[in-house]
Structure formats: C-alpha cells, structure tokens
Amino acid sequence: MYTISEVSKLLAITTYTLRYYEKEGIVAPIRNANGERVYEDTHLAWLRFVLRLKQTQMPISQIREYAQLYLEGEHTSSARLNLLEDHRSSIQDQIRHLTETEKMLNDKIANYKVFISKGNTLDLSMDD
Amino acid sequence: MYTISEVSKLLAITTYTLRYYEKEGIVAPIRNANGERVYEDTHLAWLRFVLRLKQTQMPISQIREYAQLYLEGEHTSSARLNLLEDHRSSIQDQIRHLTETEKMLNDKIANYKVFISKGNTLDLSMDD
DNA sequence: ATATAGCTTAGAGTTTACTCTAAGGCAAAT
DNA sequence: ATTTGCCTTAGAGTAAACTCTAAGCTATAT
Numbered sequence: 157m158y159t160i161s162e163v164s165k166l167l168a169i170t171t172y173t174l175r176y177y178e179k180e181g182i183v184a185p186i187r188n189a190n191g192e193r194v195y196e197d198t199h200l201a202w203l204r205f206v207l208r209l210k211q212t213q214m215p216i217s218q219i220r221e222y223a224q225l226y227l228e229g230e231h232t233s234s235a236r237l238n239l240l241e242d243h244r245s246s247i248q249d250q251i252r253h254l255t256e257t258e259k260m261l262n263d264k265i266a267n268y269k270v271f272i273s274k275g276n277t278l279d280l281s282m283d284d
Numbered sequence: 285m286y287t288i289s290e291v292s293k294l295l296a297i298t299t300y301t302l303r304y305y306e307k308e309g310i311v312a313p314i315r316n317a318n319g320e321r322v323y324e325d326t327h328l329a330w331l332r333f334v335l336r337l338k339q340t341q342m343p344i345s346q347i348r349e350y351a352q353l354y355l356e357g358e359h360t361s362s363a364r365l366n367l368l369e370d371h372r373s374s375i376q377d378q379i380r381h382l383t384e385t386e387k388m389l390n391d392k393i394a395n396y397k398v399f400i401s402k403g404n405t406l407d408l409s410m411d412d
Numbered sequence: 413a414t415a416t417a418g419c420t421t422a423g424a425g426t427t428t429a430c431t432c433t434a435a436g437g438c439a440a441a442t
Numbered sequence: 443a444t445t446t447g448c449c450t451t452a453g454a455g456t457a458a459a460c461t462c463t464a465a466g467c468t469a470t471a472t
Contacts, residue, residue: 161418171419172461180459190468192419212385216459237396244389251382254375257340261372268365289448300431303451308429318438320449344429 158195160185167203181220182206212247286323288313295331309348310334340375 164171177183178193183203185193195203202223209219222239225232292299305311306321311331313321323331330351337347350367353360 159419170461173459175421176460190419192468208381208385208388211381233396234400237393237400240389240393240396244386244393247382247386247389251379251386253336253339254379254382257336258372258375258379260336261368261375265365265368265372268361268368272362272365287448298431299449301429304430318449320438 158200160193160195163195163200163203166200167207169207177203177206177216180216182216182223209243212243213250214243214246218243286328288321288323291323291328291331294328295335297335305331305334308344310344310351337371340371341378342371342374346371 158166160171160174163174174183174193178185183195183199183206185195185199188194206219209222210216218239222236225236225239286294288299288302291302302311302321306313311323311327311334313323313327316322334347337350338344346367350364353364353367
C-alpha cells in the first residue's frame with residue numbers, strides 16, 4: 157500500500173505524471189476513506205511494465221489499449237498477444253537501427269581521434 | 285543539385301520538415317537566382333546522418349549544436365568528439381533497455397501462447 | 413486553534429517536432 | 443494571356459506527453 161508520493165519516489169516519476177496516467181486510463185489505484193489514491197504492489201508491477209514499454213517507444217495510446225484489453229478479461233488474450241508481438245517487432249527494428257548507428261559512430265569517433273591526435277592536420281568532411 | 289521536393293522524395297520527409305530544419309539551423313541549402321533552395325550531395329549526406337541521429341533519439345537541439353560546431357570550424361573537433369561519444373553511450377543504454385525488454389516480452393508472449401493453446405484454462409497475472 | 417504537510421480536482425500552460433495555411437512570385441505549357 | 447505547378451514567407455495550428463496552478467480538503471504537530 158503506497159501513497160502517490162511514495163510511488164513517485166519508487167518509480168522516479170512525478171505525481172503529476174501518475175495522475176495523468178490515471179486520467180489516460182493506464183492505471184487505476186484504489187481510494188482510501190479520504191478519497192486519496194492507494195497503490196498496491198500489483199499497481200507497482202504494472203507501472204514498472206508500463207515504464208519499460210514507454211522506454212522502448214510505445215505511445216501512451218497503445219499502452220492504454222493494452223491496459224483496457226486486460227480489464228476486459230480473458231477473451232482478449234489473443235488481442236493482447238498480437239499487441240505484444242507487434243511491439244517486439246518494433247523493438248527488434250529499433251535494435252537494428254541503433255546497432256547500425258553505433259557502428260557508424262564508432263567510425264566517426266575513430267576518425268576524430270586520429271584527426272585530433274595528429275594536431276588537426278587532416279581534412280574532415282561533413283560525413284566524418 | 286536537388287530541389288526541395290526532390291530531397292523530400294529521396295529522404296522520405298516532407299518539404300515542411302526540410303524548411304523547419306533550416307529554420308532550426310540544422311541544414312543550410314544554397315539558393316538559386318529565384319531564391320529557391322538548392323541542395324547538393326553534401327547536404328543530402330548530412331541530412332541522412334541527421335535522420336539517423338533522430339532515429340536514435342537525439343533531440344533537434346543537440347543535432348543543431350553539432351551542426352553549429354561543424355560550421356565554427358576545426359577548433360571545435362574535440363567538442364564534436366565529446367558530443368558523438370555521449371550519443372554513443374546513449375545508444376548503448378538504449379540497446380541495453382531494448383534487449384532487456386525484448387527478453388521480457390519473449391517470456392510474456394510464450395505465456396500467452398501456452399494460455400491460448402490450452403483453451404484459456406490457466407490464470408494469467410497482470411505481469412504475464 | 414492554527415499552522416503545516418500532503419492530498420484532491422479542473423483546467424490551463426509548456427515543450428518538442430512538426431504540419432499546415434495564406435498570400436504571393438516565377439516559369440513553362442496551352 | 444492565363445492556367446498550372448512549384449517555389450517562397452510568416453506565422454498559426456496540432457499532437458503527444460507531460461507540468462503546473464489555484465482552490466480547497468484533511469490529518470497531524472505545536
């Protein structure tokens with residue numbers, strides 16, 4: 157059982173963002189007698205999952221879609237499976253792009269190092 | 285020598301975006317007698333590089349910084365090297381996150397497949 | 413009793429990166 | 443000569459994801 161500020165500290169996101177996620181249908185904490193949000197461990201686990209999806213570029217709208225399917229029950233499991241498989245492809249694409257760009261940067265960085273160590277006596281083109 | 289619409293087609297970005305990038309100090313095509321933008325191969329190569337940086341989550345502001353350093357000449361080469369090395373770290377972080385999330389999705393997807401093939405007779409928790 | 417800290421809401425404001433509109437210039441085609 | 447197509451500009455509009463403000467409630471501390 158956590159207050160909004162405890163969750164905020166645990167997950168390193170602001171309370172504003174937590175309220176925003178609730179407004180967007182991404183998380184639904186329960187309320188205590190004072191009408192204050194109470195998060196349980198299941199909410200924490202779900203939010204950690206959400207943050208990973210975000211970190212891997214899944215838009216809020218799609219995260220909400222997944223959350224809603226979950227709330228709709230077991231008959232949505234194959235829809236959820238599709239969503240996860242699509243996101244996995246997206247992740248694999250991202251890894252490909254990043255790996256290519258990392259290689260390119262390795263080359264450029266090596267060129268800069270040679271250039272600098274030789275006392276800037278070489279030409280570097282826009283592509284170096 | 286390319287017109288703005290040719291560059292737009294070659295790079296699959298809109299002419300609006302190309303003008304926006306110029307306003308933001310990211311690319312500086314020359315102008316013909318009619319005041320129209322003329323892009324050369326160097327601009328194309330630079331824009332291709334810019335698109336990779338964007339694709340790997342470098343913000344426009346930082347891309348502009350790199351472009352400005354380039355325009356300021358050779359004495360900025362070590363500043364540019366720092367920028368590229370920082371971005372390489374960022375890329376490596378991203379690859380780590382993506383790889384972890386891919387593994388997590390592999391597990392979840394496998395669970396969903398078992399669940400569905402067994403005729404939904406199992407329990408799936410929020411974390412599956 | 414009242415101050416303080418932390419919670420609530422609705423709704424406005426911000427940032428980033430485009431995306432589009434309006435008004436107009438110029439050149440080739442009909 | 444005028445239509446067509448492509449170009450120009452300044453500046454307004456949009457979408458996503460926050461981020462904050464204002465007004466107010468409630469529990470504990472002094």
